[in-house]
Amino acid sequence: MSRRGLIITIIWCGVALGAAVLCYFFPLFQVKPIDDDGSVRQPRANVSAPVNVTDYADELWNDRLPDAFGNAVDIEELFEAVDRDAGQARNKLARQVGLGGACFLFVRGSGHVEDVAADYCTLKIGGQSRQVRIRIEVVVGNAVRDSTGLVDVNQFANSQDFNNLSAQLNRRVETHVIAPSRESLRVGVRVGFVGCARVSDDRDFDPLSLVPVHLDIVDPQVQP
Amino acid sequence: MNQTILRRMCPLILLTMILLAGCGDGSPATSAGKPRIAVVISTLNNPWFVVLGETARDRAVELGYEATLFDSQNDTAKESAHFDNIIAAGYSAILFNPTDADGSVANVQRAKEAWIPVFCIDREINSTDAATAQLLSDNYSGAVALGEYFVKQVGEEGKYVELLGLVGDNNTWNRSKGFHSVVDRYQGLEMVAQQSADFDRNRALEVTESILASHDDVDAIFCGNDAMAMGAYQALLGAGKAEQVKVFGYDGAEDVVKSIAEGNIVATVMQYPKLMARTAAEYADEYILNGKRDFQQKIPVNVDLVSAENIDKFTAYGKKD
Numbered sequence: 150m151s152r153r154g155l156i157i158t159i160i161w162c163g164v165a166l167g168a169a170v171l172c173y174f175f176p177l178f179q180v181k182p183i184d185d186d187g188s189v190r191q192p193r194a195n196v197s198a199p200v201n202v203t204d205y206a207d208e209l210w211n212d213r214l215p216d217a218f219g220n221a222v223d224i225e226e227l228f229e230a231v232d233r234d235a236g237q238a239r240n241k242l243a244r245q246v247g248l249g250g251a252c253f254l255f256v257r258g259s260g261h262v263e264d265v266a267a268d269y270c271t272l273k274i275g276g277q278s279r280q281v282r283i284r285i286e287v288v289v290g291n292a293v294r295d296s297t298g299l300v301d302v303n304q305f306a307n308s309q310d311f312n313n314l315s316a317q318l319n320r321r322v323e324t325h326v327i328a329p330s331r332e333s334l335r336v337g338v339r340v341g342f343v344g345c346a347r348v349s350d351d352r353d354f355d356p357l358s359l360v361p362v363h364l365d366i367v368d369p370q371v372q373p
Numbered sequence: 374m375n376q377t378i379l380r381r382m383c384p385l386i387l388l389t390m391i392l393l394a395g396c397g398d399g400s401p402a403t404s405a406g407k408p409r410i411a412v413v414i415s416t417l418n419n420p421w422f423v424v425l426g427e428t429a430r431d432r433a434v435e436l437g438y439e440a441t442l443f444d445s446q447n448d449t450a451k452e453s454a455h456f457d458n459i460i461a462a463g464y465s466a467i468l469f470n471p472t473d474a475d476g477s478v479a480n481v482q483r484a485k486e487a488w489i490p491v492f493c494i495d496r497e498i499n500s501t502d503a504a505t506a507q508l509l510s511d512n513y514s515g516a517v518a519l520g521e522y523f524v525k526q527v528g529e530e531g532k533y534v535e536l537l538g539l540v541g542d543n544n545t546w547n548r549s550k551g552f553h554s555v556v557d558r559y560q561g562l563e564m565v566a567q568q569s570a571d572f573d574r575n576r577a578l579e580v581t582e583s584i585l586a587s588h589d590d591v592d593a594i595f596c597g598n599d600a601m602a603m604g605a606y607q608a609l610l611g612a613g614k615a616e617q618v619k620v621f622g623y624d625g626a627e628d629v630v631k632s633i634a635e636g637n638i639v640a641t642v643m644q645y646p647k648l649m650a651r652t653a654a655e656y657a658d659e660y661i662l663n664g665k666r667d668f669q670q671k672i673p674v675n676v677d678l679v680s681a682e683n684i685d686k687f688t689a690y691g692k693k694d
Contacts, residue, residue, distance in 0.1 A: 247511065248652065249645070250675020287558045290517050303670040307474070307499045309546050312513040316554055 202310050206317040213299050218343045224258030228277045235351040246295045251349045253296035259341040270334045280356040285327050288319040292360045296345035326361050333366040341365035407439045408465040413455050415472045417444040419600050421626050424690050425646040429468045432654035449476040456480040460487045466657035467491045473541040474499045490660050492653040497543045506668035508649045512544050515642035515676035516551025522640050530561030531592035534584055538572040538597040548597050548623055570601045577604025585612050593619040599626035602638055627689030640680040646690055649674050
C-alpha cells in the first residue's frame with residue numbers, strides 16, 4: 150500500500166471510529182421485539198385479573214383445599230424427620246414464603262386428646278414424644294393461606310386483598326371446623342386432623358401448634 | 374489488486390461499524406462507562422427511609438453502577454418529575470419506594486414502556502404487571518404478632534388510640550388490619566380514637582396532644598410506624614402520662630429500639646430495610662448483567678416482633694451480627 154493510501158485508510162478508520170462512538174451514545178435505531186399485530190411488544194410481566202376475595206376464599210375452601218388434604222405431610226413422618234435433623238425437615242417438608250423468617254407446614258394425622266385448655270387442645274401422637282396443639286379459639290395469622298401452596302401471592306394486585314384472604318379463611322376455620330367440634334374435644338377422644346402450622350424455629354416443633362382445616366372426631370364416646 | 378479491494382471495502386466496513394454501534398438497548402452508559410441505577414425514595418425526612426435509600430444506593434455502587442438517590446418528599450408530583458428525568462437520562466434500572474399504591478403505578482408503567490426495569494422496595498404499587506418485582510415487608514403478619522403482644526401487655530380490657538400512617542399507602546392498612554384482626558376479637562378493648570399522622574413524628578405529637586385533651590383515660594397507643602411512636606411518646610411525656618400509657622410502634626428504627634431497651638416504648642416490629650434494599654440492588658444487577666427476567670412479582674420479606682423480652686437480639690434496622 151502506498152503512503153497516500155495508508156493515510157486515507159487511517160482517516161477512514163478514524164471517521165468510522167468517531168461515528169461508532171457517536172452512534173453508541175445516540176443510536177440510529179433500537180432493536181425491539183414486535184407482536185403479531187405489528188406493535189412493539191411490551192416487557193414481559195405477570196398479569197393477573199382482579200380477585201374477588203370472597204369468591205376466591207369460597208372456591209379454595211370448598212374445592213381445592215379438601216382435594217389437597219392428601220398432599221399434607223403425615224405428622225409421624227414429620228416428627229421422625231425433625232428428630233433426625235430439624236433443619237433438613239424444614240427444607241424438605243415445609244414451605245418458605247418470601248425472604249427469611251418462618252416456614253409453613255401442611256400436616257395430617259391423628260392422636261388422642263391429652264388436655265383441653267381455653268384456646269387449644271393437646272394431642273398425643275402414637276409413640277411420639279412430641280405433641281400437637283390444635284387451636285380451638287380465635288384464629289389469626291397467615292398459616293392457612295400460606296401452608297398449603299394453593300395460593301399464589303402474584304394473583305393479587307393488592308396485598309390488602311391477599312391479607313383479607315387470610316382473615317376470610319380464618320373465619321371459615323372458626324365457623325366450619327372449630328365450632329362444630331369444640332364440645333366433642335374431651336380428654337381421651339381420638340381425633341383425626343388436617344392442619345396448618347407456622348414454624349419460626351425448632352422449638353415450634355414441640356408442641357407443634359396447628360390451625361385445623363379439618364377435624365374428625367373418631368370415637369367421641371371413648372373416655373380414658 | 375489488494376489495494377483496490379481494501380479501498381472498496383473501507384466504506385462497507387465503516388457502514389457496518391456504524392450500524393452495529395447504533396443497535397443500542399436504550400440504556401447508554403455514563404461517560405465513566407458505568408450503567409446507572411436510580412434510587413427513588415418516598416421521603417428522606419424519616420431515618421428509616423434514609424437507611425433504605427442509602428443502603429440501596431451503596432449496594433448498587435458496590436456492584437459497579439453509578440447510583441443516584443432521589444427524594445420524592447412524599448409528593449407524587451415530585452416523584453413523577455423524578456421519573457421523567459430518569460427516563461430521559463436513560464438509567465438502566467430504578468429501585469423504587471413509592472409514595473402511593475395507586476398514584477405511583479403510572480410512573481412505573483412509564484418506566485416499563487421505556488424499557489427500564491423497576492424494583493419496588495418496602496412499599497407496594499397496586500399492580501402485578503408494571504414493576505419487575507416488589508420486595509415488601511410482610512406487614513400484616515408483623516401487625517398480627519404485635520396485636521397479640523398488645524393484648525398480653527394491655528389486657529383484654531382497656532381504651533386505646535391508633536395513629537395511622539399515610540392513608541394512600543397499603544402498608545398503613547396492612548398494619549392496621551393485621552392489628553385489628555387480633556384486637557377486635559376482644560370486646561373489652563375499645564378504640565377511642567383513630568387518626569392519621571402521616572407516618573410523621575411532629576404530626577403524631579400534635580395529633581396525640583389533641584387526642585389526650587379529650588381522652589384522659591387512654592391505656593395504650595398503637596402507632597403505624599416508629600416515627601409516630603416517638604411523637605406520641607413525646608406528647609405523653611409532655612402530658613405527664615408516659616408511665617401510664619403503653620406505646621407500640623412499627624419499623625425497628627434506631628430511637629425506638631433504644632427506647633424499648635430503656636423500658637419506654639413497649640414494642641415494635643422489626644422490618645429489615647437493609648435486606649430489602651440490598652436484595653433489590655442485586656435483582657437489578659441480575660436483570661442488567663445476566664438478563665434474568667423471571668422474578669417473582671411480589672416477594673414478602675419477613676418481619677419480627679421486638680420487645681423487652683428479645684431486645685438483646687436486635688439493633689437498629691435489623692438483628693445483631
